[in-house]
Amino acid sequence: MDRLHELKNPKEIITAMMLKDEFSKWLDIQVDRIDIGHCSLSCTVRKEMLNGFSIAHGGIAYSIADTTLAFAANSNGYQSFSIETSISHLHKVQESDVLKAESKEIHRGKKTGVYHVNVSNQQNELVAIFKGTVYISKIPW
């Protein structure tokens, strides 16, 4: 049997990941779209996600972007791990804002991949841009 055909498809992989991903469940992340190398997620900012300025903690936009990265990178069938990420916070995020995170696969080599994730709010304002580099293992899902 062909090795390639044994690989799980993106939806199977993300369903398996989401099942265990307790933190993404706490964030109440919704999977809006998943394809090979691509993922869109959304979540609504709750009071318990706010920081000392009563706006969303920087970790919230980071976390939804990091989940988006993980889902996009793992959707290809091999387990992939974030090694370096950066995020620029561009716009304040308020309670009740709906964050949407969308990935773009910039580069996919044999060992590493690079993804951009844009995080925007319900007015389509960009609130953060995220860049992530992943290590691609040979372990299939």
Add this chain to the structure above:
Amino acid sequence: MDRLHELKNPKEIITAMMLKDEFSKWLDIQVDRIDIGHCSLSCTVRKEMLNGFSIAHGGIAYSIADTTLAFAANSNGYQSFSIETSISHLHKVQESDVLKAESKEIHRGKKTGVYHVNVSNQQNELVAIFKGTVYISKIPW
């Protein structure tokens, strides 16, 4: 009256920030040390902080580091906001691990500051390194 003498001290500022910081409370972050330009925090990884690999979500180490950055940068008396941050994940973080985050003020200019935050576990293994650039406003605490 001297403007400088009106500024709140680091402990007053961090107490005020922590009071509102609902997400750091959810993370159950403990303030171990706070001085001007310096902060040490800790928290314990709970099941609801895990990701699809059943290890701590990358957003957890990021979030404790980002709170450490915020507290260190704001402790000087003026409101400061993160504009760009990056984190390298070096070591898996497991449920029940105790994360300690400690800041180092690399640079403090008039408008911007740069901080490193090391995140380590209970075995003193470095699990993540974080770099943050903040914008320093003229708004006193």
Add this chain to the structure above:
Amino acid sequence: MDRLHELKNPKEIITAMMLKDEFSKWLDIQVDRIDIGHCSLSCTVRKEMLNGFSIAHGGIAYSIADTTLAFAANSNGYQSFSIETSISHLHKVQESDVLKAESKEIHRGKKTGVYHVNVSNQQNELVAIFKGTVYISKIPW
């Protein structure tokens, strides 16, 4: 007299910058396009730009991207300074390759701006992606 009308236009600013920019001249950087907030540059990789693997030194792609950032950010009329930049090297660059760098203004606030710069070769392969955060001063050109 209106302050805005006194500001130099993008071409005047970039001509003034390029005149002094000895390193960009050494790189033999050509200005392909300049508009407010946008810049495209190109240069050809020479032997003296190679590293210990006989491919282009990482500093070459960085430098053309950094000049692109500087020109794009300053083209708005106010002196702007890079405070934090990152670059992902995606593809080897060889001697005689023609590098093209093109900026995208992601965010422009009152004090800071964020730009992406894509660096590609003569086959339109992306060789590096660059992100830069600038501080925008009130000093007009």
Add this chain to the structure above:
Amino acid sequence: MDRLHELKNPKEIITAMMLKDEFSKWLDIQVDRIDIGHCSLSCTVRKEMLNGFSIAHGGIAYSIADTTLAFAANSNGYQSFSIETSISHLHKVQESDVLKAESKEIHRGKKTGVYHVNVSNQQNELVAIFKGTVYISKIPW
């Protein structure tokens, strides 16, 4: 014969790299110290390294830091390649300044490594901090 004993030592590796590294020669980089996982370099800023503000181009501090990263990471015996780097420019660098770059190995895994490089001037002022992630191949020097 033991594979390990065939590996070149750090000085042999860096001598071999420096021999081909035309750009580091143009920068007139001096190797002050080289050990496994550690490297210190220095160079003097010349007029042809200045930018449109008549201070050192950001690419100069980046390039000396990137060479330092390359030498430190390759000194272990296996060919290593930079995949993601970031630099914060903290202090203006002037013509005739002597830049010193010193690496610190933060993490060395099987596949990837993370290094910090501090760049300071002749007054021991920190002018830039650099972080680099490398991919470690199985190809011996």
